[in-house]
Amino acid sequence: MSRSERGASLVAGVLRATWALTAVPLFAFVLALIVGAIVIVLSSVLVLKNSFDATLPISAYLALAQGAFGSFNAIVSTLVLTTPLLLAGLGVAIGFRAGLFNIGAQGQFLMGAVGAVAAAVHFQQAPPIVAITAALMGGMIVGAFWGMVPGLLKAISGAHEVVTTIMMNYIALSALAWIVSGPLQQSGSVPPTTPSVGVAALPIVLGRTGHIGIFIAFIAVPLAWFLLFRTTRGFEIRAVGANPDAARYAGIKPRRLIVLTMSIAGLLAGLAGACTVLGISHQMNGTFSTTVGFDSITVALLGRSNPIGVMLAAILFGAMRAGAGPMQINAGVPVELVDVIQALILLFLIANVVFRRLLRLRGVRGSEQTGFETITKSYGREATV
């Protein structure tokens, strides 16, 4: 085999591997966009009684793309919205690797934001660098705690994390409402609002809105990859996720790892909340809402629980969230369309058996891996962990 032939076969091999990894997510995305287009047209005709307009989805998607990538500031806003999704998505992905389905990113995000504001308010007199560090730490600690509780409950009593993390989300909402209207209320604010984070606000380094948290998020990608694939803990996390019985047999303690993994997931989601409040809103009110919770699950699944995949998926969803507003304003299509597309992507991903048969991907190595394998476990069984 000559050198050029070998080079060509290497390129072909890399291409085939890339195709195997990205084909299913890519087709899921395209198919979701198509079904989303049908939803747009049908809802316009059936609900709003408009005349049939086949170009409406095109103008909607164009407005979305324009809002996400149309200008330098649009790209920056995409990156800003990517930041929390990337951080929280990495947390959910690490949970998936350990066989844990953390639906609690929402609550961990909110409580992380609260922790960041509390620390920021406390460190108002300190120099900015100290205040920022303290605020980020505050977010991470409170988020990690909020993630650790379901982890502990699962490790001790076997309570399924799917239900407990959801309950923690609702408790976080109540806690937020109480903290904003009580201990952390800016006196005299109506409706109740926390004081501004002041000196702890993250510096803007890109365009109008690009705060420094963007870099924190992208640095977290290699760190998460290193943790999962190059450390003993990471190996243990993956071993417990792949086969808890075998892992226990090999001397790994699943209980401790469950607590650790849930804490890391909470820490990352809390950091996401901290970056959002310190970088964008600078203060919180009782209805501080976010779509990061469910988005991060989709991001982790779409990225197949692989840090690099998660990064790509987070950018995709950051772009969709950034473009959703302009889409509603310019094309009259509600922002919730992004949620619909998100559910459709997951639907087509999970039904990928059907899908692979259509695409004849059966023979391609790696196309079977979806990242879904390590999650199924039911309530009762865990008590024996």
Add this chain to the structure above:
Amino acid sequence: MDSILHAINGVPVLGLVFQFVEYFFSSLPFTAHVAVQLAIPICLAALCGVMCERSGVVNIGLEGIMLTCAFTGWFAGEVFTGMFGPGTPTPVFGITLPLALGLVAAVIAGMLMSLLHAWLSISVRADQIISGAIINILAFGMTGYLNTLLAATSLPSTGNFAALNIPTAVQKFPLLGWLINALFGQGPIGIATILIVVAFQVWLFRSRWGLRTRAVGEHPRAAETVGIDVIRLRYRNVVMSGAIAALGGAYLSMEATNAFQALMTQGRGFIGLAAMIVGRWTPLGAFGAALLFASSEALSQSIAVSPPPGQLGDLLNHVPSQFFDALPYLITIVVLAGLIGRSVAPAADGRPYQRESAS
């Protein structure tokens, strides 16, 4: 007598407990009625879970199914009102033609959503938890999307089902009056729920269908060996359970209130799952657990409406209202963590079934 009561109330801590018990019984007619009202959607969600999981399918999508049905029932009602006019409500339950048709539409929507879950978890053999999560996200997205679209239009109001009026004479009946009022002073979906609980309990443990369902949930391979079609039975149970969850959704937008609001299920589907676990996968147990979860909220409502007098009232005044909002979720976690080891799920719960011959 009064002076004795007063003396006991004055004892620290114990006095507070005593005052609380006193308050609890005095407010029981109100609290019990509200508790049953609040328990109905949770109970229907739990029944949906029981029906699915007894046959071996985990369904965390029931929050989304309920939300979809709450929207569909309300929206279909509005559409039918536009078509046929509001109609005259029947004297009992206040049923009108659009309301009835809306309820039918909600039930159909629930069965369709369940069919999707059944297809993903039984035929595709996908992860059932993820399938449920997809249904939830889809439901949040679709109902939010359509609700935002509809916000620009003005719709006629359809109204809602009315509660049965229990005569005052019966309500005042000693010892049992409050119970009759609490259980049957409800709307049609509420009363249907209580009947479904009883019927389902008998069905599950005394009928051929129930025996087969339990067999398929515990040991599908053995069930298949004796000639039960596992796949078909699971499909049938999951789709039927969708109809039950649909009633829960419709209850929220057509009986408890008269309009749909974004995310109006507020986690009741998930609390229903916890109620199912606490109730040990039985219909009666699920109803009891749903009542337990609902009673904390009912009590907090009662405290808000007529606060207890004296020391206890002062104490409760200092508790932030958000604490009571979070209480059902807190109780869910505590009960779940405390009971899960002793409450055992059907053995084949959450495991896709693959026929041996099919390869």
